[in-house]
Amino acid sequence: MAVMLTLVAIVEYPAGAEAAGQRYEDTVLALLDRHGGRLERRLRGTDGRTEVHVITFDDRAGYESFLVDPERTDLRAALGTAAPNTRVIEVHEV
Template sequence: MLTLVAIVEYADGAETAGQRYEDTVLALLDRHGGRLERRLRGTDGRSEVHVITFVARTGYESFLVDPERAALRADLGDAAPTTRVIEVDEV
């Protein structure tokens, strides 16, 4: 099991487009053995935190190169959110 925390920051003025992008790509997790455990939005509406699990690291790797995900990101261009991903363990 692989557990990740993703910190997502939306581009200035592109919060709505960024949220739609996240809605769509998070729905792709299942096809890669992933699951969204928690999705939290910052009170300012400009950022989100996701807790995501994958059955195996290979699922995460395949999610990263998913052609549908890549196409959606390319369509957003400069409006695409930036994401920092941290691998975590329970303590």
């Protein structure tokens, strides 16, 4: 039986690359559905350089396939040093 996976992603944009980073996030978050993922919440820090995403996947395999999605990896590579720095934390309800 597959177990739903819930993640919190803390996304930080390099200074001067906020607009490019936000466009990247807009694009890759739209890819979640093809991997059984859903964006539950998207919050932007008042500094404009940080976002917090709450994302669920139907199972871990969906998350793993999202990470290696060729469209996602190509977009990230194209951004180079302007790519966001992301920390992902697996979470559960308490």
